[in-house]
Amino acid sequence: MDFSRLLPHASGVLNVLVVALLLAALVAIRTGRKTAHGRLMVSAVIVGLAFLVLYALQWVLVPHHRFPGHDWMRIFFVAVLATHEMMALIAAPLIWRTVALARSGRFVEHRRIVRFTYPVWMYLAVTGIVIYVLRNHVRPG
Numbered sequence: 001m002d003f004s005r006l007l008p009h010a011s012g013v014l015n016v017l018v019v020a021l022l023l024a025a026l027v028a029i030r031t032g033r034k035t036a037h038g039r040l041m042v043s044a045v046i047v048g049l050a051f052l053v054l055y056a057l058q059w060v061l062v063p064h065h066r067f068p069g070h071d072w073m074r075i076f077f078v079a080v081l082a083t084h085e086m087m088a089l090i091a092a093p094l095i096w097r098t099v100a101l102a103r104s105g106r107f108v109e110h111r112r113i114v115r116f117t118y119p120v121w122m123y124l125a126v127t128g129i130v131i132y133v134l135r136n137h138v139r140p141g
């Protein structure tokens with residue numbers, strides 16, 4: 001199997017890892033383990049950046065195809081994809097600002113913005129998994 005055929009699967013794995021890291025980071029902060037929370041979030045950012053690099057490669061190297069069918073599943077796919085793409089536009093600046101506030105020790109502001117950032121990032125990662133499964137396993141082109 002060539003590299004370009006592995007890219008969608010690697011991206012899917014990275015999305016699963018981001019979800020796991022975000023959940024673990026939430027548990028860590030809720031249980032007062034600030035150092036663990038910070039490390040988990042740094043890991044989530046690194047994995048997220050790796051995802052972006054692989055996704056960019058995938059965009060260039062892997063031929064795109066229209067999601068097959070004209071039924072409810074295609075409507076569902078398009079709806080999920082549309083909301084995913086809209087959230088992707090706001091996720092990067094939100095994540096960057098949230099991380100910058102934490103790194104500068106501005107934790108009151110960090111907590112305020114993370115109420116928006118966390119659900120957006122989690123939605124983005126979960127819908128990324130849904131899109132991956134639909135495109136590559138339910139109805140591959």
